[in-house]
Amino acid sequence: MATEVSPGIVSLATHLPAARMTSAELADRTGLPEWVIRDKLGIHEKVVAGPDDHPHEIAVNAGRAALKRAALDPGEIDLVISITEEYKDYPLLTTGIALAGDLGLKNAWAFDVAQRCGTGVLALKLAKDIMRSDPRVRHALIAGGYQNSDLINYQNPRVRFLYNLGAGAGAVVVSRDGPGHRILGSSVLTDGSFSRDVVAPRGGTKAQLGDWDRPFLDVPDPAGMKKRLEARSMANFLHVVREALKESGALDKQIGYLSLLHMKRSAHAAILRALHLESSQSTYLENYGHLGQIDQILSTELAVREGRIHAGDYVVWVSAGIGYAWDAVVIRWGEASI
Numbered sequence: 020m021a022t023e024v025s026p027g028i029v030s031l032a033t034h035l036p037a038a039r040m041t042s043a044e045l046a047d048r049t050g051l052p053e054w055v056i057r058d059k060l061g062i063h064e065k066v067v068a069g070p071d072d073h074p075h076e077i078a079v080n081a082g083r084a085a086l087k088r089a090a091l092d093p094g095e096i097d098l099v100i101s102i103t104e105e106y107k108d109y110p111l112l113t114t115g116i117a118l119a120g121d122l123g124l125k126n127a128w129a130f131d132v133a134q135r136c137g138t139g140v141l142a143l144k145l146a147k148d149i150m151r152s153d154p155r156v157r158h159a160l161i162a163g164g165y166q167n168s169d170l171i172n173y174q175n176p177r178v179r180f181l182y183n184l185g186a187g188a189g190a191v192v193v194s195r196d197g198p199g200h201r202i203l204g205s206s207v208l209t210d211g212s213f214s215r216d217v218v219a220p221r222g223g224t225k226a227q228l229g230d231w232d233r234p235f236l237d238v239p240d241p242a243g244m245k246k247r248l249e250a251r252s253m254a255n256f257l258h259v260v261r262e263a264l265k266e267s268g269a270l271d272k273q274i275g276y277l278s279l280l281h282m283k284r285s286a287h288a289a290i291l292r293a294l295h296l297e298s299s300q301s302t303y304l305e306n307y308g309h310l311g312q313i314d315q316i317l318s319t320e321l322a323v324r325e326g327r328i329h330a331g332d333y334v335v336w337v338s339a340g341i342g343y344a345w346d347a348v349v350i351r352w353g354e355a356s357i
Contacts, residue, residue: 026150027199028143028350030357032084033317034188035307036072039064040168045182048173057305060183061284065308067168068186074107074164075114077188079121082162085190086122088357089158093122097156099129100146102138102163102189102312106170106234118162127160135340136280137207138163139189139312143336143348144205146193154195162190165311170219170236177238181217183281185308189316198355200334204266205348206259210251213343216244252339256290259347260335267333267349275332275352277301278318280339281309290337299327312338323357330354 041064046053056062078101086093101115115129134141139161146159166186171178193202220226222234238244260277264270271294279287281304291301302318304310310317315336322328332352339345 024151024195025201026147026193026195027201027353028191028357029194029197029199029355030085030088030192031316031320032081032088032190033313033320034077034080034084035066036068036077036186038067038069038072040067045173049179049182056182059283059285061281061287061303061305062183062308063305065168065183065185066187066310068166072166072186074103074166074188075112075117076108076164078103078114078162078164078190079118081164081188081190082118082122082160085162085192086160089192089194091158091192093124094126096124096127096158096160098146098149098159099124099127100142100159100161101129101131102142102161103131104163104165104167104311105133106167107164114163118160122160124160134344134346135342136309136311136314137338137340137344137346139315140205140336140338140346140348141207143191143193143202144207144346147202150193150195157195159193160190161193162188163312164188165313167236167311168308170234172235175235175237177241178236180283181236183309185310187307187310187313187317189310189313191316198353200353200355200357201351203349203351204263206262206266206346208255208259208345210255210343213244213248213341216240216343217341248343253289253293255345256337256339257293259345260294260337263335263347263349264333267351269333269349271295273333274335275300276319276322276328276334278315278322278334278336280314280337281307312340314338328352
């Protein structure tokens with residue numbers, strides 16, 4: 020029987036490219052009024068990749084920073100979980116194994132996990148579950164990069180809700196025992212009826228790329244998707260949050276901080292209202308955009324830096340990923356610096 024353990028986060032880090040796209044630039048490229056970009060889509064500016072930025076390479080930078088903050092020798096890492104998006108430096112690059120190699124994690128085994136923008140939250144659950152079942156895994160690195168802003172055609176109004184996509188990388192070190200911020204309950208909900216609502220119609224076996232093609236994302240039926248998603252999304256967000264809290268022995272009113280992905284401003288506010296949270300108990304990423312599965316890491320890092328997360332708080336990471344998936348995981352914040 021596996022020994023009961025309490026895995027926790029011991030460090031986290033992000034790496035953001037220097038380039039930015041402002042609301043004025045987005046307005047110019049999309050034809051939307053700038054006030055719509057800022058007030059409705061909630062983008063003052065967003066992080067985008069420069070010519071020398073690539074998803075795996077910036078993930079290596081984030082991973083290196085997280086390892087340094089954790090004060091762990093590379094040889095102490097037993098597991099690497101890559102959360103790098105499928106759009107990456109090269110097709111079929113196994114980024115988990117590449118991370119282990121590039122960071123000198125010679126004792127780690129590795130794998131990639133993909134659930135679109137839910138991947139980071141899912142990976143935290145997986146790291147905890149693996150540690151509780153396998154005593155050989157003492158320390159794990161979760162890291163990945165995201166650059167799906169490359170896949171947006173700003174002249175395509177069908178992908179308007181994806182205009183916020185940006186670029187960035189994040190990393191988390193999880194340890195099996197010892198000082199840290201305990202990973203508690205989690206919840207994952209998926210709905211395959213949305214699995215083909217957002218697609219890159221070129222780049223797979225059904226429609227291969229030519230030499231100069233890029234697999235831009237598209238939404239074949241935006242009105243139909245919006246109608247179906249609006250009927251379910253809020254309920255699913257609240258379901259995973261409350262189920263994860265229940266698994267953690269906590270209630271809505273005990274949430275100290277909600278680490279939420281970037282979404283339109285009205286939806287963000289609606290979730291906070293439904294959970295009876297103040298705006299200070301979350302971070303609206305209007306100066307970063309949506310960095311996919313990196314959002315929760317970035318949001319938490321910003322809140323810690325600003326002193327808005329305290330020892331004893333229940334910190335809830337919440338995500339939603341096209342496909343569609345909703346995920347939540349609860350972290351009981353400890354005394355350790357991060």
